[in-house]
Amino acid sequence: MLATVLALILLQTPPRPAAASPARKAAAAGHLVYLCGGSRSFAYHAAPDCEGLAWCTTELRKATVAAATKQGRYPCGRCRPAR
Numbered sequence: 001m002l003a004t005v006l007a008l009i010l011l012q013t014p015p016r017p018a019a020a021s022p023a024r025k026a027a028a029a030g031h032l033v034y035l036c037g038g039s040r041s042f043a044y045h046a047a048p049d050c051e052g053l054a055w056c057t058t059e060l061r062k063a064t065v066a067a068a069t070k071q072g073r074y075p076c077g078r079c080r081p082a083r
Ligand SMILES: [Zn+2]
Pocket: 044, 045, 046, 047, 050, 051, 052, 053, 076, 077, 078, 079, 080
């Protein structure tokens, strides 16, 4: 019951304003990014709600840019995470 209420509250929370700030580009390699755990995924993302992650059916993982790059991931073209 409580979980349902929480889910409703989350759904009604307006999305955060687009974070296209220059600060994101200045992020260090230790900046956390998000990637789909699926073996057919190749990109890493700046935000977990990126549309590039919408189709991800496996676990969503958090990693540093350095770790993601080491795994052969490249920055998502939609949310443009730090490199
Ligand atoms: Zn993305």
